[in-house]
Amino acid sequence: MGKYDFDQEIERRGTGALKTDSLQERFGRPDLLSAWVADMDFATPDFIRQALIDRIESNPILGYTIEPADYRPAIIDWERKLHDWEINPDWISYIPGIVKGIGMVINVFTKPGDDVVIMPPVYHPFRITAVENGRHVVNVPMLEDEEHRYQIDYDSLEALETEGGLLLLSNPHNPGGRMWTAEELARLAEISKRKKLLVVSDEIHADMALWGKRHVPFQTVSEDAASNSITFCAPSKTFNIPGIVSSFSVVPDKRIRDRFYGWLAANEFGDAPLLSHIATIAAYREGEEWRKEMIRYVEDNIRFAEDYCRENIPGVKALRPDASFLVWLDCRELGLSHAELLDLFINGARVALNDGEMFGKEGAGLMRLNVAAPRSTVEEVLSRLREAVSKLNKNRK
Ligand SMILES: Cc1ncc(COP(=O)(O)O)c(C=O)c1O
Known part of the structure; x- marks a missing residue:
């Protein structure tokens, strides 16, 4: 157990967070679990928040x-x-x-x-x-x-x-x-x-x-x-x-x-x-100690996502990044059109990820998952996706 708690779930809805409070506008419905824009669902480290508080409290001007x-x-x-x-x-x-x-x-x-x-x-x-x-x-x-x-x-x-x-x-x-x-x-x-x-x-x-x-x-x-x-x-x-x-x-x-x-x-x-x-x-x-712990946690989340997709979500593969907390989910084997893929994630799984085509047509069939979140969130996103893909496959039979 490290010094910092990355498992802590923090409610961001209602704080004006782009990640949670712009879902209707950006994804067409508000009831999605967010794993898109590249900020973390981890608390900003205490030593940074304290430095800001110290300045604000030490002088009122x-x-x-x-x-x-x-x-x-x-x-x-x-x-x-x-x-x-x-x-x-x-x-x-x-x-x-x-x-x-x-x-x-x-x-x-x-x-x-x-x-x-x-x-x-x-x-x-x-x-x-x-x-x-x-x-x-x-x-x-x-x-x-x-x-x-x-x-x-x-x-x-x-x-x-x-x-x-x-x-x-x-x-x-x-x-x-x-x-x-x-x-x-x-x-x-x-x-x-x-x-x-x-x-x-x-x-x-x-x-x-x-x-x-x-x-x-x-x-x-x-x-x-x-x-x-x-x-x-x-x-x-x-x-x-x-x-x-x-x-x-x-x-x-x-x-x-x-x-x-x-x-x-x-x-x-x-x-x-x-x-x-x-x-x-x-x-x-x-920040060095926090950074190292955060990276270890993110690495574990990436391993978790890789294993989860391999074991539970046929047709979806998590591609391992060399850096950062953004994971390409390769969904090309599902054989869906762009509109069908978005429908699967948004209306089927009710999760908000960045759609690969945002980054150019070369991103077709890929979705970008943000794993800088408590394990429970990553697990919930992937479990919703598993169910949606399983429903899709049943409907295809
Ligand atoms: C590659 C890259 N550059 C820049 C940014 C955004 O930087 P800024 O907020 O400083 O404009 C991001 C945010 O996701 C990013 O991924």
Whole structure:
């Protein structure tokens, strides 16, 4: 038994949680068990909540605030310890969210009509942000190997005819859960540099490497990578504080940094709200024990989901991720259309998961299960799915 209780069930309905209180609007009915959007059903760790309470209680004025002296050292020490990544303090800037950061980079570094390369199936705001800003999305779909692991399609990247633009990388990959090796990243960096594609490496899931694996920060793999990239990080996923925006960027190249950070400064986007830095420092200074326990619990949940599907749900396979708490459920053997699959999950099982096609048509037949929840919740989601699939199979006979 560890120090923290991840089995605790916490009612989120009625708190304004996106995960529970937007079901009618997003899934067409309110009575679903939620295992979709990527936040955790675990309590945000006590040392982070306490740091926020301490600040609010220690002084009644919540005024404009300056960056605490320990903000950059806390990030630098954390990244060095976890990822062997040496960051210079000048390379860091707060950003008001990673998706917003991607929108900003799109606006600062490209013009309407320019290319934004994405590798679907991938975190859907990559596509949406580019499209909504009038950029030209270039899809280079991932290849799927025999073990259902995604691989970067280097040949298609090589064949791109582009005048430059951006390449958006999910590292580790959401929703496929792949962690990229230094060799894979270095090859991507070389091609991107040659094709004049500035790489945005979204590393929000980096601190949740599973099964003893190690995350490789894109910037560290080569000179091509360091001189042609912007990396986005955050403690938000790992420590369950996405409601407190805590993201930051890391840019080693001075030319890119001057352009991006100059624009952030001109618009005051690099200035954080009062509680962001406090939460980040608490997470990075006090969070290692919690992070390790949380990862062990998530790993057990993943094993549980794998076993449960194999033993009880014919036609549904849980694909093991290298990192984070999002598990691809491969439902392709059920042979359902997109509408039928959604109906099975929403109206049959009454569970809310992210549907694979959100991430691109390459996600057809897959559903994304969030296992950052008490075991009892994961079990209930899968048990409802088992019943719905069994009914489906009976009806087919
Ligand atoms: C890959 C990835 N990037 C970014 C985000 C969201 O980041 P933010 O809330 O800072 O915009 C998520 C959330 O699910 C994500 O999975």
